[in-house]
Amino acid sequence: MRNIIQAAFTRKNLDHLADPVRNHAGNLCKELRERVDFQARGLDAALRALAARGSAREAVVISTCNRAELYVACDEAAATRQDLVHFVSDFNAVSAADVAPHMYEVVDLDVARHLFRVAAGLDSLVMGEPQILGQVKEAHTVASDARTAGPVLNRLFHASFAVGKRVRTETGLGSGAVSVSYAAVALARKIFGDLTGRNVAVVGAGEMGKLTAIHMKAQAVQHVIIVSRTMAHAARTAEAIGGASAAPWDELDAVLGASDIVITATGAAAPILTKAHIEMVMRPRRNRPLFIIDIAMPRDVEAAAGEIEQVFLYNIDDLQATVRENLARRASEVARAETIVGEEVEKFGAWFRSRGVIPTVVALRERFEAIRRAELERLDFKLSALPPEARARVDEITHLIIEKLLLTPTEQLKSLSDADTVGAYSEALTRLFDLGEDNERRNVEPFPRNRPPSRR
16 A cells, blocks of 8 residues: 655754854754755756655655645655655755754554645644645645646545634634734734825834734735834835835824834834823824734823823733733643544545555456446347346446445455455455456556646
8 A cells, every 4th residue: 555754844944953152063053954955946846856866756846934734645665764864965955864863754544644734724833824735735835736746645645624614613722813013913803904095104113013914915905114223224124015105204203193003123222102292292193002012111192191091002011921821722622632533543544454455456446347248249140139227227227336346345345444455355355356467457557647737
């Protein structure tokens, strides 16, 4: 029966190594993080290179910032394991001796369990993060286009999509913001509801402010403007966000007056916005609400500014508390998500185990069908006197008899869970019904890459 192997070089597993400043192992860790990257040359190039080696009949590659995973279906598990190490080494120009200690592998249903957990967000650095399911789907799409995903991996990956969907709809694992920047967006939506058409100002050109602005922009806000003491920094951040603009520091008050949402992240030693300053900004706004997210440390905005009517002030402590609550809520959903994974592994396992008897079942059915047709042909001279409707009925009845005779044996064979028992039953049926030659041919499947490309 065909094996499934998942070999992974997971960058987060390198964190146990010592600080790279202190020893050679740490330097190697940093180097490997940067060099084992299948995205750099493209997943399709990686798939073509892997297919050309001939050790795997099917292959899918998942490559993200935290993981590089190879999923293959093969006939010779031991030989393929060794070849995968050399493939990672050759493709990324990294010594096999350096790669091997940081790779791990699982086979068959353990592969299914791992992939299902990945798709569900259970194996992510941030529990329940939604991006990974899209990345898994994209990896499968690339493999499908490259003709390296065949019947086994197609079934495995489509099952993983179903797991991801079930976990997200039947549990709360992916609910609630678990980053400070996204928590800010969630709070803004509580204040304003739909953020479409809102104006956002980012005071400071740092990374945290930029991330929050990017999340805001994804909510279809009308405009994002960056204000910094250094105009060049503001312009560079605005360009990185895309579709944002920059303003000099002396226009801060005008920008605040025109904004609905203000994100402050300057790194200043003292507050840049006092209560009196915010009161002055609010006078011409005529009670139009102002949502201020102070994610600086120390704080950019005086706490007393939150006392002003229609000013909604939140600081990083508020956001981190929201993040902690959401992480705790997600953690409580893990058990239910793991149960879903277990259920889907059992379903996939039943199909996977049944593949071992499929060639025997097909050969048996074809043998019975051949006998049925031979007998009908032998009796053709007697049946020729019957009207066409009656002859068609005879053909239908004999076909149904074959189906009923084979129904129970087929179900019993497909329900077998032990590989040795499957092999013994298949061998017995092959000998009893002389299925040998046909059955052997059915166990040989061409590598999907040899198929002509589909027309789209």
